[in-house]
Amino acid sequence: MSKSHPGLLHHFDDPEQQLDASQSGMWIFLATEVMFFGGMFISYTVYREAYIDVFAHASNHLNVWLGGINTAVLICSSLSMALAVHSAQSGHRRQIVFFLLLTMLLGTVFLGIKFTEYYHKYEEHLIPGFDFAFKEGNPGHAAIFFSFYFAMTGVHALHMVIGLGLLAYLAVKAARDRFSPLYYTPVEMVGLYWHFVDIVWIFLFPLLYLVGRHLL
Amino acid sequence: MNSDAIISVRTYVLVFIGLIVLTITTTAVAFIDLGAQWNTAAALAIAVIKALLVILFFMHVLYSRPLTWVFVSAGFFWLLILFTLTLADYFTRNIGGAPLPSAAPAAQAAPRQTSETAPRGLTTSESRATQRTGTD
Amino acid sequence: MNDAVPERRLHYLNVSYGVKSWLCTTDHKRIAWLYLLSITFFFFIGGMAATLLRLELLTPQGDLVQAETYNKLFTMHGVMMIFFFLIPSIPAVLGNFLIPMMIGARDLAFPRLNLMSWYLYIIGGLLAIGAAVAGGVDTGWTFYTPYSSIYSNTHVTLTVCGIFINGFSSILTGLNFIVTIHKMRAPGMTWFRLPLFVWSHYATSIIFILGTPVVAIALALVALERVFRLGIFDPELGGDPILFQHLFWFYSHPAVYIMILPGMGVISELIACFSRKRVFGYSFVAFSSLAIAVLGFLVWGHHMFVSGQSIYAGMIFSFLSMMVAIPSAIKVFNWTATLYRGSIALDAPMLYALGFIGLFTIGGLTGIFLATLAIDVQVHDTYFVVAHFHYIMVGGAVMAYLGGIHFWWPKMTGRLYPEGWARLAAVTIFLGFNLTFFPQFVLGYLGMPRRYHAYPPEFQVLNVMSSAGASILAVGYLLPLIYLVWSLRYGAVAGMNPWKATGLEWQTPSPPPTDNFEVTPVVTREAYDYARAEPQSDYVPGEVEHV
Numbered sequence A: 001m002s003k004s005h006p007g008l009l010h011h012f013d014d015p016e017q018q019l020d021a022s023q024s025g026m027w028i029f030l031a032t033e034v035m036f037f038g039g040m041f042i043s044y045t046v047y048r049e050a051y052i053d054v055f056a057h058a059s060n061h062l063n064v065w066l067g068g069i070n071t072a073v074l075i076c077s078s079l080s081m082a083l084a085v086h087s088a089q090s091g092h093r094r095q096i097v098f099f100l101l102l103t104m105l106l107g108t109v110f111l112g113i114k115f116t117e118y119y120h121k122y123e124e125h126l127i128p129g130f131d132f133a134f135k136e137g138n139p140g141h142a143a144i145f146f147s148f149y150f151a152m153t154g155v156h157a158l159h160m161v162i163g164l165g166l167l168a169y170l171a172v173k174a175a176r177d178r179f180s181p182l183y184y185t186p187v188e189m190v191g192l193y194w195h196f197v198d199i200v201w202i203f204l205f206p207l208l209y210l211v212g213r214h215l216l
Numbered sequence B: 001m002n003s004d005a006i007i008s009v010r011t012y013v014l015v016f017i018g019l020i021v022l023t024i025t026t027t028a029v030a031f032i033d034l035g036a037q038w039n040t041a042a043a044l045a046i047a048v049i050k051a052l053l054v055i056l057f058f059m060h061v062l063y064s065r066p067l068t069w070v071f072v073s074a075g076f077f078w079l080l081i082l083f084t085l086t087l088a089d090y091f092t093r094n095i096g097g098a099p100l101p102s103a104a105p106a107a108q109a110a111p112r113q114t115s116e117t118a119p120r121g122l123t124t125s126e127s128r129a130t131q132r133t134g135t136d
Numbered sequence C: 001m002n003d004a005v006p007e008r009r010l011h012y013l014n015v016s017y018g019v020k021s022w023l024c025t026t027d028h029k030r031i032a033w034l035y036l037l038s039i040t041f042f043f044f045i046g047g048m049a050a051t052l053l054r055l056e057l058l059t060p061q062g063d064l065v066q067a068e069t070y071n072k073l074f075t076m077h078g079v080m081m082i083f084f085f086l087i088p089s090i091p092a093v094l095g096n097f098l099i100p101m102m103i104g105a106r107d108l109a110f111p112r113l114n115l116m117s118w119y120l121y122i123i124g125g126l127l128a129i130g131a132a133v134a135g136g137v138d139t140g141w142t143f144y145t146p147y148s149s150i151y152s153n154t155h156v157t158l159t160v161c162g163i164f165i166n167g168f169s170s171i172l173t174g175l176n177f178i179v180t181i182h183k184m185r186a187p188g189m190t191w192f193r194l195p196l197f198v199w200s201h202y203a204t205s206i207i208f209i210l211g212t213p214v215v216a217i218a219l220a221l222v223a224l225e226r227v228f229r230l231g232i233f234d235p236e237l238g239g240d241p242i243l244f245q246h247l248f249w250f251y252s253h254p255a256v257y258i259m260i261l262p263g264m265g266v267i268s269e270l271i272a273c274f275s276r277k278r279v280f281g282y283s284f285v286a287f288s289s290l291a292i293a294v295l296g297f298l299v300w301g302h303h304m305f306v307s308g309q310s311i312y313a314g315m316i317f318s319f320l321s322m323m324v325a326i327p328s329a330i331k332v333f334n335w336t337a338t339l340y341r342g343s344i345a346l347d348a349p350m351l352y353a354l355g356f357i358g359l360f361t362i363g364g365l366t367g368i369f370l371a372t373l374a375i376d377v378q379v380h381d382t383y384f385v386v387a388h389f390h391y392i393m394v395g396g397a398v399m400a401y402l403g404g405i406h407f408w409w410p411k412m413t414g415r416l417y418p419e420g421w422a423r424l425a426a427v428t429i430f431l432g433f434n435l436t437f438f439p440q441f442v443l444g445y446l447g448m449p450r451r452y453h454a455y456p457p458e459f460q461v462l463n464v465m466s467s468a469g470a471s472i473l474a475v476g477y478l479l480p481l482i483y484l485v486w487s488l489r490y491g492a493v494a495g496m497n498p499w500k501a502t503g504l505e506w507q508t509p510s511p512p513p514t515d516n517f518e519v520t521p522v523v524t525r526e527a528y529d530y531a532r533a534e535p536q537s538d539y540v541p542g543e544v545e546h547v
Helices: A015-050 A051-061 A066-090 A093-123 A137-173 A185-209 B009-030 B034-058 B065-089 C020-022 C028-056 C065-088 C087-104 C113-131 C147-151 C156-183 C197-230 C241-275 C282-298 C309-340 C350-371 C374-380 C383-413 C419-446 C458-492
Strands: C521-523 C543-546
Touching: A015 A051, A015 A137, A015 A185, A015 B065, A015 C156, A015 C197, A015 C241, A051 A137, A051 C147, A066 A093, A066 A185, A066 B009, A066 B034, A093 A137, A093 A185, A093 C197, A137 A185, A185 B009, A185 B034, B009 B034, B034 C521, B065 C065, B065 C197, B065 C282, B065 C309, B065 C458, C020 C028, C028 C065, C028 C113, C028 C156, C028 C383, C028 C458, C065 C113, C065 C156, C065 C241, C065 C383, C065 C543, C087 C113, C087 C156, C087 C197, C087 C419, C113 C156, C147 C197, C156 C197, C197 C241, C197 C282, C241 C282, C241 C383, C282 C309, C309 C350, C309 C374, C350 C374, C350 C419, C383 C419, C383 C458, C419 C458
Parallel strands: none
Antiparallel strands: C521 C543
């Protein structure tokens, strides 16, 4: 193996070891993220079990169409991210940049829709602690639902923002031709991160938005 | 040299279509009343399938080394531990409706609600959400 | 022999000078020193808090500090000692320094992440100290809701931010260790030739990775509840304070295994070297480390027996807590079997190791008392619990840390510490420790609650004994601070392997070169090959051939 391989760091013996290490490292990091979000998921589960009726009514205040569109937007962004990695594996520099930018665009659309939803909640007095008002059941329990709504989607959105930063960094590097079929590890790593953020939303959407639609 | 398998664009697009179809499905099923338990079960099952599609294909896990499988499984297995033992508490409180033995601190014995929405073991309050002030 | 060396050999300490070369280093050995200095600093902060606590407890009345201040002191003591001393201590200092060397690597897998770990640790620590300076926190290190999330008027948010950031330091360290151990072992270094120190750090890293994020989210939710007035743990809104406890203890119980497993790894190394024998039951000890890490995640509810948790869950947790004691016991049996018919040398590291075995056993057995639900109902929140965990954390973990520091000091610094003073310090610490904490078992059993600044007069004698012991313990801790620093300049120059120990770290000069080994070693022998004797030397170096 050539030691002058692009990107080989000196404490690794060969590029294969370095790639293996990077992949393992990123997967371990994602495992920590599973536990991080998991803490919120179990908390939500506990309260949903206890207060299912109020949660159903509260959930119906969320805009299922915006939520559904956002889900589709994120799935599209996952596809474009996967294609970005694919382009890197195949060595198509301009395609890498294109798909990275497309992913960023879709991510931005997601965030835009998200903040629109937040603003609607503000207008409807459904932000706990800010003139909160809820009429279809125990307002305390509803406040708990919306607390989780904002906490979980907020932390998710924060991860998206970080992801956008990472994608921007990658796009710049890709434009400068830093990636090749021999070395595209950063693209792959950010891809794993981005897909993980998508998976979190895959669970958030039904658990938050689809609780009580059948009661409508 | 990266030794990753290169997955075809066709596979990616098929997975994408699957994900979109499942999203539409889960939304549609949500509007049908299957009983609260089954609605939840259906939503979770579909979400798990979607997640698996993303993990196996978009994240290349299907083509990865066994060690990667170990790391992925470990994360979800530990989540399972968190869920199982925590719910072991909540699902076994107030079994039979009897008050908790003296292990619980006194005072907060909330009056039992008679409606079917009696929460399991959590205290309830009819008061409105109040605004509180405090430092930090 | 001490100073004038003809041509200066370059090693990791003298290869570059200046503050920037230290603060921007990616060398795992330098980062270990950064950690060593900082955790010592936080240890003394926590120690000062403890000093004030023990001074207050000399008299039954609350006459030294107010009750609120006392609450802030024990909170500060817990937060500093647990999050900023014990949890990093052995992994971040000894683990960072030794793991690459023990496996024959040039560095950890992610050197820059390693440096970032240290900076995150420092930022977290400064935030916590900032909170203390600004007026402190009075919730206890356990931050139980709703007091911490709603009613406390102290600097909870700032402190939990510090702990949250520090959590990322832990996570990155654990990530680094796992990847390193999987991917960077030298040729021939199979899993079952690894030193047990490495196994124990692997197990610890599992806990770092999978536990820390949950306490991070628990504390984040507390902070969000304080700042944005969300309702998650507020009983008035239907929230459940016990949910916080579940999330908190899901990490904080495994955290105690973070604090003891690395120590056990150190002990395996010390016992083997100073008995001149391989560790008895190597694979049992290795698997027990993993078992402790995994089982440790299944027992957290034993902190919540009287909290309002379901009694049935309590029974499950009680049973599982008994189970987790088994692998620890297996280790103690194996160390004892290692000692049996060994050629025992009572150097300072060995004194610490022997002390560890005795004190950890007492601490562990009293843990079984506490795991027994019916007993715990009586002694929960008394000094019995305080004594139990100090036996493990101080009698166990701190002594293992000191033993390890002494053992590897020659490797890290190229100097020998003064053996006489070191033995004196070890004995002083052992005696001071027992005088401090054994009376607390009795106090707890008699009913003295913990976290109280005043107590009934009949408890005073035992409290005075405890405080007296603490003063002796303090002397014992100051001694190494003095003579270790002294040895940097005036200590005898250490050779490559002053202890004639096995292990790859002893096959490279003291202090080591930046890349640890001139040539990547090839491993052909087992880990503790002490008994294979040539008549004149009773050890064979871990690796035999260089590539």
